[in-house]
Amino acid sequence: METKLYEASLKGDVEALKTLLHQDQLILDRISLTAFNESPLHIAAMRRHLTFATFLLTQNPKLAMALDTQKRTPLHLAAADGNLEMVRELLRFGGQGLCGSRDHDGLTPLHLAAMNEHLEVVKVLVQVNPQAAKEIPATGETILHMCVRYNRFESFKVLTELWDDDELAKITDLGGNTLLHAAAINRQIQILNYLLQKPCIKANGNAVNRHGLTPLDVLDHCSQDVKALETRANLMEAGVLRVNDLRPLSKPLQSSIKSSDSKQKGFISRTWARYLNDDHHWLEKQRGILIVAALVVAVMSVHSGLNPPGGTISNTQDGRFELGNAVQTEVDMDQYNQFVAYNTITMIISLAIVLVLISGFPLRNKFWMWVLTIGTLFAMVFMVVTYYHSLTMIAPDGYVDVGSVWICLIWMLACGILALIHTIFFVVWVVMKLSKSKSMETQTKSNRSAIEV
Known part of the structure; x- marks a missing residue:
């Protein structure tokens, strides 16, 4: 039956x-x-x-x-x-x-x-x-978090109407992740942009989860691909910070401290502080542009190496063509070798910059910022040296206009001064870090001694 x-x-x-x-x-x-x-x-x-x-x-x-x-x-x-x-x-x-x-x-x-x-x-x-x-089901995710994870954007929009914007900004899963955290972890750019259009969610963008991480922090622990770079750029543009950049002081107190400090500092100090701190994430935002710029310099170096000043001469032997030799090798081999060395250094430095930029290292790290800055300055210096050396190779009797010489020298001097300033600041920062670490270690040892006594 x-x-x-x-x-x-x-x-x-x-x-x-x-x-x-x-x-x-x-x-x-x-x-x-x-x-x-x-x-x-x-x-x-x-x-x-x-x-x-x-x-x-x-x-x-x-x-x-x-x-x-x-x-x-x-x-x-x-x-x-x-x-x-x-x-x-x-x-x-x-x-x-x-x-x-x-x-x-x-x-x-x-x-x-x-x-x-x-x-x-x-x-x-x-x-x-x-x-x-x-x-919240047994998985620990709200239905909105599940929509984010599975990229169900249309369902997400319908369901968000059940909450007002203030409630949406505070919704978390069992791990304390907000909807922005979930969108960042899963690199759901469409949902992320939709959330950032809501003022309350954007204002609460620096909320931390139970691991003490902001949406920008959790993105650093995900695989780094094109979507991750775009997600990071959108979060930074919305003003989302890493937890290390957050300040515990209230805004009125911060502004009063800044104003008092600015009165005590001189014009140069204020200018330098503004240069360093006004846009914490400029390098991160411009990562893609910097990659393109470095690649252009590398390609130009490759092109110059394969097409040296004066061109090449194609020889024939026994009725067969051979690869052309640079004209300069027939005139002055030493000058040609110097040109190749300067040009190769420019290319290698440019490619090294690209390698650092695509490696995924956080550019807010002071060491990598210093490396990137010094590398860029060196690349510019050797570009100028290569340019000047090329002029001497193709100029009549090696004569180069005095004005061009001074312009090249002034440019290289400016790059050298800027590299020295950045190096001094980096060394001071390293010394302060080491002294602070040493003092903390000494204090820990003294505390242990006091406990043992």
């Missing part, structure tokens, strides 16, 4: 069901005692047999709450399938409480509809029971 019931469910045969009920009026009441994994209503929901499901519910409304082996109700299956009419019919008999039923993974029908982006079903379920969207 039960086998015939399930065969009728598979076919959606209402007449066969009526015949079975005429033979045994309790057949639907004994379903819970059978060994089948799903109830007939589960099968009807999966097979989209709406008429059959309606007849089942009129005969036994309790079937709406029946569970399969995964603790899923028929509404779970209909919502995951996006069957809007079946969802409405099940809700008509099962009521509001059916929306809050959880399966083996702690997911409600709304979760499954949102994950499959069945927007009309999502809207109906939210209208019947809005509170079901705000409950």
Whole structure:
């Protein structure tokens, strides 16, 4: 008898069901005692047999709450399938409480509809029971965090209407991650930009999770690809900082301290501080532009090396062509070797800069900032040296205009002075770090001695 019931469910045969009920009026009441994994209503929901499901519910409304082996109700299956009419019919008999039923993974029908982006079903379920969207399943993620993880942008937009902007800014999962954290971790740029358009979420962008990390910090622990670079740039543009850059002082107190300090400092000190601190993330933002610039310099060096001043001469021997030699090698081999050395150094330094930029090292690190700055200055110096040497090679009798010589010398001097200033500041920073570390170590030893006494 039960086998015939399930065969009728598979076919959606209402007449066969009526015949079975005429033979045994309790057949639907004994379903819970059978060994089948799903109830007939589960099968009807999966097979989209709406008429059959309606007849089942009129005969036994309790079937709406029946569970399969995964603790899923028929509404779970209909919502995951996006069957809007079946969802409405099940809700008509099962009521509001059916929306809050959880399966083996702690997911409600709304979760499954949102994950499959069945927007009309999502809207109906939210209208019947809005509170079901705000409950956190066993996974520890809110339904919004799940939409971010699976990149369900349309479902995300529909569901965010259940919260105001202030509430959205404070929603976290069990790890303390806000929606911005989730968007950064999963590098969901579209959702990230949508969130940053909301003033409250943007203002709360520096919130830290339970590991003490801001959305910009968690991005440093993810794989570094093009999407990660774009996500980092968008967060920085929105004013999101790393936790090390956050200041515990209130803004009025900070402004008063800054104003008093600026009065005590001289013009040069204020200018230098502004140069260093006005835009903490300039190098990070311009990483892509710097890569292109360094590559252009490297390509120019390669081109100059393959096309030296004066060109090349193609020789023939025994009626066969040979690769051309640089003209300068026939005139002055020493000068040509110097040109090749300067040009090669320029190319290698430029490629080294590209390597640092694409390696993913945080450019806020003072060491890498110093390396990048010194490398760029050296590349510019050797570009000028190569240019000047090329002029002497192609100029009549090696004569170069005095004005050009002075311009090259002044430029190299300016680069040298700037490199010296950056090096001095870097050395001072290293010395201060080492002295601070040493003092902390000494203090720790003294504290241990006091404890032992």
